[in-house]
Amino acid sequence: xxxxIIYEKFERERADSYLASIYKDYSRxxxxxxxxxxxxxxxxxxxxxxxxxxxxxxxxVEFEKEEKLHIKPEKIKIxxxxxDDDIVVVxxxxxxxxxxxxxxxxxxxxxxxxxxxxxxxxPYLVHxxxxxxxxxxxxxxxxxxxxSISKQLQKRVVKKIYYAAVKGIIAESRGIIKAxxxxxxxxxxxxxxxxxAKKTAITEFKVIERKGDYTLLKVRxxxxxxxxxxxxxxxxxxxxxxDRQYGGSETIGAKRCERQMLHAYNITFIxxxxxxxxxxxxxxxxxMKEIVSSTK
Numbered sequence: 001x002x003x004x005i006i007y008e009k010f011e012r013e014r015a016d017s018y019l020a021s022i023y024k025d026y027s028r029x030x031x032x033x034x035x036x037x038x039x040x041x042x043x044x045x046x047x048x049x050x051x052x053x054x055x056x057x058x059x060x061v062e063f064e065k066e067e068k069l070h071i072k073p074e075k076i077k078i079x080x081x082x083x084d085d086d087i088v089v090v091x092x093x094x095x096x097x098x099x100x101x102x103x104x105x106x107x108x109x110x111x112x113x114x115x116x117x118x119x120x121x122x123p124y125l126v127h128x129x130x131x132x133x134x135x136x137x138x139x140x141x142x143x144x145x146x147x148s149i150s151k152q153l154q155k156r157v158v159k160k161i162y163y164a165a166v167k168g169i170i171a172e173s174r175g176i177i178k179a180x181x182x183x184x185x186x187x188x189x190x191x192x193x194x195x196x197a198k199k200t201a202i203t204e205f206k207v208i209e210r211k212g213d214y215t216l217l218k219v220r221x222x223x224x225x226x227x228x229x230x231x232x233x234x235x236x237x238x239x240x241x242x243d244r245q246y247g248g249s250e251t252i253g254a255k256r257c258e259r260q261m262l263h264a265y266n267i268t269f270i271x272x273x274x275x276x277x278x279x280x281x282x283x284x285x286x287x288m289k290e291i292v293s294s295t296k
Contacts, residue, residue: 004061007054007055015035015042015052015059016032016035016049018059022154034063042057043057071114073115074106075115078090079282081282086141089137090113091134091282092129092133095259096131097131098129098137121141124139126139127149132242132260135264137267145272149269160224161267162262163219163265164229164261165214165217166248168215169214170205174207176203177202177203180193180200190227190246191231201223206218209292212253214291215238230262243262252291263284265282266281
């Protein structure tokens with residue numbers, strides 16, 4: 001598959017670094033290997049990975065077909081919201097990890113999708129949800145779809161809406177949080193707003209209802225940083241309820257919350273083949289329905 005890009009930045013940047021920043025599901029080393037195999041061209045010329053790009057350069061990338069993931073298929077029940085030849089949309093339950101990693105070699109959503117596909121396709125991960133966050137998540141079924149959705153995410157075309165129950169009463173009816181995020185200097189496992197944070201993060205929220213000692217929010221993330229909603233809510237002193245890692249209370253009245261009350265409600269993007277805008281919704285799970293009297 002071939003892709004063409006025009007370099008529009010004024011500052012110069014290495015070709016391999018730039019391509020890795022555009023195609024976030026591919027590593028810098030992947031593009032270095034493509035360049036070694038003469039599969040990347042700048043202005044129709046073969047270039048090394050260290051080539052510094054300048055404004056107006058035309059970059060041509062010939063992507064190589066990736067090898068199939070070595071992920072064991074497993075019979076795990078999953079809620080398929082929608083599926084066609086290009087994408088599969090899942091309503092993820094809380095408590096399941098999205099992809100295998102150190103400490104979670106199996107039992108993940110990708111293992112479940114490998115079992116669901118029965119070898120007919122190879123699911124590609126294009127974005128993530130935290131283990132204890134429920135809701136809608138997209139997987140691509142081919143490289144064309146993977147690249148299309150990855151580009152949309154990078155250009156902030158994808159619209160993601162969440163529901164969150166947060167501690168305390170938020171007085172404002174709506175708000176925007178613009179605060180950069182980075183690894184916390186005190187705890188590298190969490191993200192925080194701190195003097196060393198450099199990644200732009202923008203979160204919009206709207207109050208749906210205020211009940212007792214908590215507020216139900218509809219949240220839209222403009223950027224897609226790790227733990228963005230969780231860390232931004234802690235930053236404004238209204239952490240997500242049940243989110244022990246970020247200081248959220250574990251109870252609502254007499255009800256104990258076993259996980260963070262955060263749900264990816266719907267997602268809107270351009271379909272990679274039809275080029276039509278599509279929207280998929282994952283209904284609230286029972287543990288959040290119990291604390292929500294209405295969703296608007």
